[in-house]
Amino acid sequence: MPELPEVEIIRRHLDAELRERTIRKARIRRRDLVLNLPTARALARKLEGRRICRVDRRGKNLLFRLDGEAVLQTQLRMTGRFALGHQRPDSSLYRHIVAVFELDDGRNLYYDDVRRLGGFRWLEPQEWAALDRSLGPEPLAPSFTARRLETTLEGTRAPIKNALLDQKRIAGIGNIYASEALFRARIHPERAGGSLEAREIAALHRSIRAVLRDALQAAGTTFRDFRAVNGSSGSYQHKLRVYGREGEPCRSCSQPVERSVQAGRSTFLCASCQK
Numbered sequence: 001m002p003e004l005p006e007v008e009i010i011r012r013h014l015d016a017e018l019r020e021r022t023i024r025k026a027r028i029r030r031r032d033l034v035l036n037l038p039t040a041r042a043l044a045r046k047l048e049g050r051r052i053c054r055v056d057r058r059g060k061n062l063l064f065r066l067d068g069e070a071v072l073q074t075q076l077r078m079t080g081r082f083a084l085g086h087q088r089p090d091s092s093l094y095r096h097i098v099a100v101f102e103l104d105d106g107r108n109l110y111y112d113d114v115r116r117l118g119g120f121r122w123l124e125p126q127e128w129a130a131l132d133r134s135l136g137p138e139p140l141a142p143s144f145t146a147r148r149l150e151t152t153l154e155g156t157r158a159p160i161k162n163a164l165l166d167q168k169r170i171a172g173i174g175n176i177y178a179s180e181a182l183f184r185a186r187i188h189p190e191r192a193g194g195s196l197e198a199r200e201i202a203a204l205h206r207s208i209r210a211v212l213r214d215a216l217q218a219a220g221t222t223f224r225d226f227r228a229v230n231g232s233s234g235s236y237q238h239k240l241r242v243y244g245r246e247g248e249p250c251r252s253c254s255q256p257v258e259r260s261v262q263a264g265r266s267t268f269l270c271a272s273c274q275k
């Protein structure tokens with residue numbers, strides 16, 4: 001599932017291309033893509049004639065800010081991807097186009113989703129405000145300080161890895177970057193969140209930001225299905241230190257990287273480096 005860096009890469013691309021464009025026509029082929037309106041046609045009707053003011057991101061959510069303060073929220077989940085152009089994109093990469101948005105400059109925005117796990121949600125301004133409030137701080141924002149991380153972990157019995165995945169505590173971190181940040185901070189993922197000492201919290205805070213920044217610089221991690229707009233892909237998978245490296249030597253101490261399962265998700269760690 002795309003995490004903060006991958007969604008941010010997509011956002012930058014879409015924002016640069018779609019600002020001030022108007023959606024002339026929306027063709028949404030699957031009812032199950034529309035998460036909070038009764039029909040696909042109902043969403044299409046709301047979108048047609050709207051101008052895209054900008055494309056934002058909050059956590060792992062992509063947000064099309066429309067005129068009239070409405071927001072089209074998208075979660076790409078595992079398999080959602082966009083393409084933009086005058087013609088249908090390369091069918092070897094985009095075989096399951098399930099929505100097409102015709103723009104006033106003659107181009108189309110295509111949405112492809114083989115498993116249709118992603119989808120669209122129409123948010124009125126107050127609904128968007130409620131979603132925004134329900135999410136934790138953006139880890140790359142200046143307001144996300146070590147102190148803020150400490151506060152959110154205070155008294156937490158849940159394992160630190162699970163706490164990092166909790167979008168209400170911090171927005172945008174998923175399985176890949178939680179594992180990577182904990183490795184860099186040399187913290188064992190099963191430690192209780194509230195048991196971290198001040199210096200460990202400071203190290204974790206630095207690691208979270210460093211991992212996300214490095215991943216952004218590499219245009220994200222390409223795992224299975226992730227593609228940015230028009231099929232381009234990131235390269236951070238070559239820099240991962242633990243995630244997906246079960247049995248391979250730790251880059252720091254050469255012991256084999258281990259995989260465990262926490263809350264139903266794979267966690268990768270080096271048991272000799274992470275305490």
Ligand SMILES: [Zn+2]
Nearest residue numbers: 250253270273
């Ligand atoms: Zn190690």
